[in-house]
Amino acid sequence: MTINHHPSDESLMRLAAGVLGAGPALVLSVHLEGCAVCRDHLAHFEAVGGAILDEMPPSLLAPDLFGRTMERLDVAQPLPARGPVMKPRPALGIELPQTMQGCEVGPWKWLGPGFQWSKVKIAGSPEAKVMLLKGKAGLHLPGHGHTGLEFTQILSGSLSDERGRYLPGDLDEADDGVDHRPVVGQESDCVCLAALEGDTRLHGILGRLLRPIVGF
Ligand SMILES: [Zn+2]
Incomplete structure (x- = not known):
């Protein structure tokens, strides 16, 4: 890889x-x-x-x-999320990284046509804004910017935006200067793990879509 x-x-x-x-x-x-x-x-x-x-x-x-x-x-040890699994995992159709073993992960929920999300809970940090996102092959995600940092790790499939193409293993760190419109690669669905830092809010269409459903 x-x-x-x-x-x-x-x-x-x-x-x-x-x-x-x-x-x-x-x-x-x-x-x-x-x-x-x-x-x-x-x-x-x-x-x-x-x-x-x-x-x-x-x-x-x-x-x-x-x-x-x-x-x-x-x-600061690099694997803060290890620990006992709190609940049986719903079938997500993807093998999650070892590092997520201690996280509670919810089932896929509808977010938009061809677009789903799953809440990720980190033990001891209920305030963390972190989730799995899944987009179907070829999906154009709504354009959005951020008030702070957004971290996105690709787990499967690919995403592209104005800055490049992101494949499994890649991490995209987007700051408030980035206003992007990611597109899922045609080869397969894309699953990624995304987190917003602190009080970072999404703006644009994606922010308006996520806020009432996801809460951030
Ligand atoms: Zn690296």
């Missing part, structure tokens, strides 16, 4: 520091499961963070800062 689209260094650094939200952290972790290049980058960022801590005399650290920082580094 050749991976052409990766998360930004900034997002990997935030994952290493434990300050990336649970939804984006899950999407990045699924990407890391299949991407040795990003696993190397993450290990580097974790090592750099550890080295900075090692070089700081304890007297310069606030009494509880060291402990808090180490807790964050512990939290």
Whole structure:
């Protein structure tokens, strides 16, 4: 599998520091499961963070800062979603990545013609805006922008937009400068895992479609 689209260094650094939200952290972790290049980058960022801590005399650290920082580094392990499966999985027609083992995943629900979604719940992070999306082959998704970052990991099929083509293993990180109109490849249906960071809202037609049904 050749991976052409990766998360930004900034997002990997935030994952290493434990300050990336649970939804984006899950999407990045699924990407890391299949991407040795990003696993190397993450290990580097974790090592750099550890080295900075090692070089700081304890007297310069606030009494509880060291402990808090180490807790964050512990939290920053790349597979935050592992754990017991909470409910039997509905049949989704796709094998989910190992990294999603601890997530509760709902059945496919109608979102539009040829377009379905499934709610993904991360244990301990009920506020995370994360879901699976499935579009039928050739579907033109509604155009949309975002107020913040949107992370999309392709699990099967392909998506294309004005910036390129995204295949299984690819991660698209779209910021508020991206206003896109993705199209599902003709070869098969496309399933992807998508997360919005923090209070990111979708605007455009997709936002108006998702908000009343999905809640974000
Ligand atoms: Zn990568």
